[in-house]
Amino acid sequence: MNESIEAIQSEALVQIMAARDERSLEDARVAVLGKKGSLTGIASGIKDVPQENKAAFGQLLNAARAAITAALEEKQVTLRDLTDRAALAGIDVTLPPRTVMAGALHPLTLIRDEAIGILRRMGFALADGPEIEDEFHCFDALNTPADHPARNEKDTFYFHSGKLLRTHTSSVQIRTMESQSPPVRIIAPGSAYRRDEIDATHLSVFNQLEGLYVDDDVSLPDLKGTLEYFLRELFGTATDVRFRPHFFPFTEPSFEIDVQLQIKGQSPRWIEVAGCGMVDPAVFEAICQSRKDRIFDPEKVTGFAFGMGLDRLAMIRWGIKDIRLLIENDARFLRQFS
Ligand code: DAH
Numbered sequence: 001m002n003e004s005i006e007a008i009q010s011e012a013l014v015q016i017m018a019a020r021d022e023r024s025l026e027d028a029r030v031a032v033l034g035k036k037g038s039l040t041g042i043a044s045g046i047k048d049v050p051q052e053n054k055a056a057f058g059q060l061l062n063a064a065r066a067a068i069t070a071a072l073e074e075k076q077v078t079l080r081d082l083t084d085r086a087a088l089a090g091i092d093v094t095l096p097p098r099t100v101m102a103g104a105l106h107p108l109t110l111i112r113d114e115a116i117g118i119l120r121r122m123g124f125a126l127a128d129g130p131e132i133e134d135e136f137h138c139f140d141a142l143n144t145p146a147d148h149p150a151r152n153e154k155d156t157f158y159f160h161s162g163k164l165l166r167t168h169t170s171s172v173q174i175r176t177m178e179s180q181s182p183p184v185r186i187i188a189p190g191s192a193y194r195r196d197e198i199d200a201t202h203l204s205v206f207n208q209l210e211g212l213y214v215d216d217d218v219s220l221p222d223l224k225g226t227l228e229y230f231l232r233e234l235f236g237t238a239t240d241v242r243f244r245p246h247f248f249p250f251t252e253p254s255f256e257i258d259v260q261l262q263i264k265g266q267s268p269r270w271i272e273v274a275g276c277g278m279v280d281p282a283v284f285e286a287i288c289q290s291r292k293d294r295i296f297d298p299e300k301v302t303g304f305a306f307g308m309g310l311d312r313l314a315m316i317r318w319g320i321k322d323i324r325l326l327i328e329n330d331a332r333f334l335r336q337f338s
Helices: 002-018 022-033 038-048 051-087 107-121 171-179 220-235 281-291 310-318 331-337
Strands: 184-193 205-215 240-248 251-261 269-279 302-309
Touching: 002 022, 002 038, 002 051, 022 038, 022 051, 038 051, 107 184, 107 205, 107 220, 107 310, 107 331, 171 184, 171 205, 171 281, 205 220, 205 310, 220 240, 220 251, 220 269, 220 302, 220 310, 240 269, 251 302, 269 281, 269 310, 302 310
Parallel strands: none
Antiparallel strands: 184 205, 205 302, 240 251, 251 269, 269 302
């Protein structure tokens, strides 16, 4: 019996060594260790071994099984390695990898997200409105009379229906007050459209960010504090900000806001960045009529509004000289923001 164990072991080891692939290796395993395998057969004969030899027989059997199993495992590793090598034949794994081109956010997206981030931290919520607007939301409710130049067909894209492509995001002020109750504190980034001649500083589609804050006690100092803080967050804490009296139909008083920019090698310059003002009571009155209630009664509420051009902010931030670069998708320009 003992000799046959040794014979089975050496025969199995020869078979294992000779196996050329995983399949023949498995055959070799089954032939010796399988249910009907040679070693399994011998092992079942242990019952016939005399008591005094049982222990030695068992030890021999276990040693044979361990040796065969170890040989099987080792051969399997060798065979897998061969398979892997074969699969890689013809592939040069030492070649450097192709570089992956990382995408980047567009400067307009960057400046918009940054502006939204600052204003949201100050408690402004995002609001939205349609780009195809009616004259009521774009003009009438914003106290803009029928003879105002913005309403002229020369300046604005009209549809045959009488609707138009909104000329500013200020229409979202009206939409928001029609559907929400005070206090209202919103910002509305979005596209605006004008029949402008396209040049280095004008596009017929551009991007604005509107803001509106209405409550029972909103004052001019609130407006100044909010926008000064905003612009200093955006352009740096040392930025000088000035409010210059101006006229907008929907605010009274109204201002244009300038920031002073220190460009290297040039003397400091004031650059206009936004329009703003205290919401005109006539706008609240239009809201009351449209809503058919007095929640926005100009005797009860006050508010401030502001609007700025995001394209312009991006141009100032990065010293972009031509607004058309923002829409031309020239990779040489865009790559600078990655
Ligand atoms: N809508 C104005 C424009 O497009 C910008 C503006 C000025 C918005 C004053 C405002 C504001 O909300 O209060 O030129």
